[in-house]
Amino acid sequence: MGIYDRDYIQDRPGGFGLFVGGGSVVKTLILINVAVFLLGWLGGPPLRIFLDETFAARSESIVQHFQVWRLLTYAFLHDPSNLFHILWNMIFLWFVGRELEEIYGHRDFLTMYLTAAIIAGLCWSILDLSQGGQARMVGASGAVAAALFIYVLYYPNREILLFFVLPVPMWMFAIIFFGRDLLGLIQSLQGSTTAPIAFAAHLSGAAYGFLYKKYDLRWSRITSGWSWRWGRRSRLKIFTPEPRTRRPSRQGAKTPARSGSAGQIGSSGMFPDEHLDAKLDEILAKIAREGRSGLTEEENRILQEASERARNRRGERLR
DSSP: OOGGGSTTTSOOOSSBTTTSSSSBHHHHHHHHHHHHHHHHHHHHHHHHHHHHHHHSBOHIIIIITOOTTHHHHGGGOOOTTOHHHHHHHHHHHHHHHHHHHHHHOHHHHHHHHHHHHHHHHHHHHHHHHHTTSOOOBOSSHHHHHHHHHHHHHHOTTOEEEETTTEEEEHHHHHHHHHHHHHHHHHHHHTTOOOOSOOHHHHHHHHHHHHHHHHTTOOHHHHTGGGTTTTTOOOOOOOOOOOOOBOOOOTTSOOOBOOOOOTTOSTTTOOSOHHHHHHHHHHHHHHHHHHOGGGOOHHHHHHHHHHHHHHHHHHHHHHO
């Protein structure tokens, strides 16, 4: 597979990513959240009660009655009586999600977002059940918190207008935002009255975002080793083909073909095999952010050699 087969290198046509080929997953997620919010708002109390009783996160229903779909569906519900609940979630999803989708690609970003929602819902449910299990939770805040924390790790010094007035770097905004959640969680565990905010969901989502970035938990990378086994197209890999012998020259001599030793790219051998895939992903993400013209000579050489060896591998497989 050539480098332009990667999600974040392809051109993105308009439209919504889950319904049409290409497009933006972030736009699709926002569309679904807004549509469900309007459905509950316009549908009146009977429909709102149905959505809440069927799809909101309730720890007792999840843990004791195994209604596991609630671990995900709650993230697409918002309080119809509170416009700011969905407004702030969608603003932050739009703000940080677009660039993360460019970095990770459609599938990996969507998988990260949904997984973060599930983990945030599960952590909240366990904590809520330990305190009696009487609460309910709705909202995309846990998944958005994961995306926000990943964004902060990528761009810690980018500025954001706090209260639309005060410019602060993202690292400071994260300290204020998640510090408030940590303080609120401690107060709620001590029995104090706090705002009706799912602090545990925010913090567990942020923790997952930290682990996702630190340990590169992209689903495409995790499953790359057995993607061909399940009939899926493999991600780009670098390998060293076995030496071949060229056809005899006119003088009858055989000239050995050029080959690299194991753990090298080309003849320079700068990177061991276990680091090649990560190095390529860094280069491709850089292309998505800055364009091909921003690459160094060494990075262009790595991409050229990678593409050549991928073609060789396909040729070997078809024989």
